[in-house]
Amino acid sequence: MAVAEDTTELDPSLANLVEELSLRFEQEIVAVQGYRDGIPVLWVTATGLKTLMHYLRSSASIRFQMLFDLSAIDERARVHREGQPASDFTVCYHLMSFTHPCDIRLKLALSVSALSAPTVTDVWPNANWYERECWDMFGIVFEGHPNLSRIMLPPTWEGHPLRKEHPARATEMEPYSLSQERQQHEQEALRFNPEQWGMTRESKNSEFMFLNLGPNHPSVHGVFRIALQLDGEILVDAVPDIGYHHRGAEKMGERQSWHTYIPYTDRIDYLGGVMNNLPYVMAVEKMAGIEVPERVKVIRVMLCEMFRIASHLLFYGTFAQDVGQLSPVFYMFVDRERVFNIIESICGARMHPGWFRIGGVAQDLPVGWDKAIREWLDFMPARLRDYDTMVMNNGILKRRTQGVGAYSTKDALDWGITGAGLRATGLEYDYRKARPYSGYENFDFEVPVAANGDCYDRCAIRVEEIRQSLRIIRQCVDNMPQGPYKSAHPATTPPLKEKTRLDIETLINHFLSVSWGPVVPPQEVTTIIEATKGLNSYYLVSDGGTGSYRTRIRTPSFAHLQMIPEISRGFMVPDLIAIIASIDFVMADVDR
């Protein structure tokens, strides 16, 4: 059993479990490792993978209810692999427990000559899309997968982009040209064939109608396509098709430096703004060993909560609009504008400030920053009450959304649903409470839960979260600690001004720190946050360089969309629109 040197102490019960597992599954577990994020890594054999998963899910002393993430690493160019079994491609399964504050990561080593792993879709239903993504990006075959086809990229794509040999820039590739045959081929690939989507053309009684909803449609919130199989207006099946917004954010992570990747994260959940920076910078800080000052933590929390409110307001308005209410979205955009004015006065930008830095934030708060926030905090509650009257207490809206698109807590966990969608089913699970980060343990707020898990409840949860966020922001304003806005740690980027330009030595340090950015020791770290739409995590692998070796972004929306067919069958087209609206997704967050 090899353990990497630089690790944190495991939680005692988790350490016991790892001990127990390595005795019980001696054959199946090849190696055990640990890293700074406190998540034990078990290298398993292909044959033992499912046995171990079944055990962890239903019999272990700590049960893991959710397959939180599934991704892979191309290990062929990695230098620092001390203590790891030989592997060309590693499949990583991140399991999460909702009863204990614990995660566990299983890794499966594959060689490039036999690039196939057993599918785990029969253990975790949500593995379906994750495995398809893995196949799409790495070319790893999952034996027994029901529909192993490309998910992000078009079916005609050649190669697997997240492999190290695949170019990251267009300039590294042949100039693009489209010949007649190629065009024919591409167009042929676009032809809709119901059988390919797992649909039949007719039933005993009727001929089905196939409706292509999207990628451009007024209420799919971006470029998202759903192929509908309709019997009249009743949905027989609805199959989501994603990837129209894919920008290769994970690939970009491998070519940017640690510091220059921050603005890219802003654009993952483009409504979340700096909320996206947080898990990324926290992951880098953990790897580099940076402790940020208290003031930084509170500033970060305050801005994150502002963005949570901005995002929820947009959700609230579009939700009402998708149910056919014309006005609320205008009121809420006006309110959102007020939040953005405050954010702009602090960060200098509105939607995508990219304002968090490794080891701190970009600037200190401006002079007199709290006045506008206090005014806004006093202003909002009355507005929220108006919205309750207008939207949440409206009879037609209730009839349109109550009992529509409902699912149970178990279904939610099976499908990897997090955030408001999970709390609407009655499970009181908020990552800020369950495993506080960035100082959330110091704040006083409640976690709203609902019982039915339908569209209405999902909206009601978010409405209440706006109020709780206002509470948190007020506490931030009242108790903002004094102190530096950046850590004094040498890896802080850019470094504190006082430490630069003193002599040639500090000037060189500053120059390197700004041009290359920090050098991060070889590590693997996952940080998870309660983002606007659910749990967002960054899984970063450092190979001891100035940039990430592998950046894995786990977004909540990806998992949520996968559940659409499950919860929309048997409803009507207008219900599907309500369901889509209640999920609160952003396509950039899905496709990355």
Place this chain on the structure above:
Amino acid sequence: MTLLFYSAGAIALIATLSVILSSNVVHALVYLIISLLSVAVIFFALGAPFAAMLEAIVYAGAIMVLFLFVMMMLNLGQATEDEERAWMQPSLWIGPGLLSGILLLLFVSTLLTHDVTLAPVEVSVRDISLLLFGPWLLAVELASMLLLAGLIAAYHLAKK
């Protein structure tokens, strides 16, 4: 009024002929609606505005809408149109044409032998109501019962 009568009659004839000759079902339906509306105008010209309005509301406005509704559900395409066109062969027209010709002859001969004058008689809404709920009350009630039975049957079928 005479001009109105004859022009409406001509439109009705042309529209009805187009209903038969049109190979596109939707076009045929549109012509049928026009035909019904021109019949309504004829009623109006003859002094029966109430009947004219009912013709427009019930036949043109409600029954034909249901026809069109069914047409939408059936998803008819080019194939049906070709099929219709195939039926337009002259050989298929001989039988019905002959029979209609005989009917026309009979009709024209009756018109010529009998002395028919076109004298519009005013029939107001009130007159009709008095007739319907006076001498014909039993018939009206029977018809309404029949409709009620139909309504209940439709409800039962829809429940299934």
Place this chain on the structure above:
Amino acid sequence: MKFEVGSALSIAAILFTVIVVAAMLIWVERRLLGLWQERLGPNRVGPFGLLQVVADMIKIFTKEDWVPPFADRFSFLLAPPIIMVVILLSFSVIPFAPGVGVIDSDIGVLFVLAMASLGAYSVMLGGLSSNNKYALLGSLRAAAQMVSYEVFMGISLLGVVALAGTFNLREIVLSQADGWYILPQCVGFLIFVIAGVAESHRLPFDIPEAEQEIVAGYHTEYSGMKFGMFFVGEYLGVVLVSSLIVVLFFGGWLGPAFLPPIVWFVLKASVFVAFFVLLRAAIPRPRYDQLMNYGWLFLLPLSLLNLLLTGAFVLWQEGM
């Protein structure tokens, strides 16, 4: 039988006014929505954005007159004018003021109902001929909705007809000299308003063109002036329903003598036009089956009951 037609000049004047009012209503609605939604609305073209309508008209008239190659040309071209013609014809029986009106007919109410039932063809043919699945869904919804709500609309105003004892709209107004029908017929009024919104398929009952669900419903494939006719037709419908409400339930042009009758009529109608705009701003859209259930299971029995009680009341009064 009474059937009087106004002079050619007055017909032309009414036609022109009605169309201009409907076009201006686009501006009125956008400004009112802006007012109620914390935004400005069109305010760039001309004073208060008044010329916005002119600009829109120029745009819409100069657009390419395009028929999709996959559409059924005959029905595609036929559909938009139907709605315009049918609604404009309905205006012919509306008595705006003493001496102002196109036709004074004994079958006015029935004529309006007949025209309303023909209006459904515009929407149905438009959707069917577009050969587009969203348009087809829209026109299927439209057919069911309009046919059903015609029924409730017809029955709801029969109460007024029974009280006035005539189908003549001008006589209905005159019979309200000692009391508007809104009081005895408040149930009929409510049903008529709901059915009126459903008939002119405006939000909250814009189910045939619900943009969040079926893009633009039956007029998805339409552009240029053909779309313009649907668009103006919708506003003409709003004016028509408002005018009918005023005529049937609010005493038409009747009002204290310090204002001329036509002004009373316009004032009353404007209130209802504004009400329709407010309705659009305030209420979400029910689902298509919910709307149908509401109609057949609630409005139909209610309107029949209303008619029954009104009939009984009329008989009782005659017996006295």
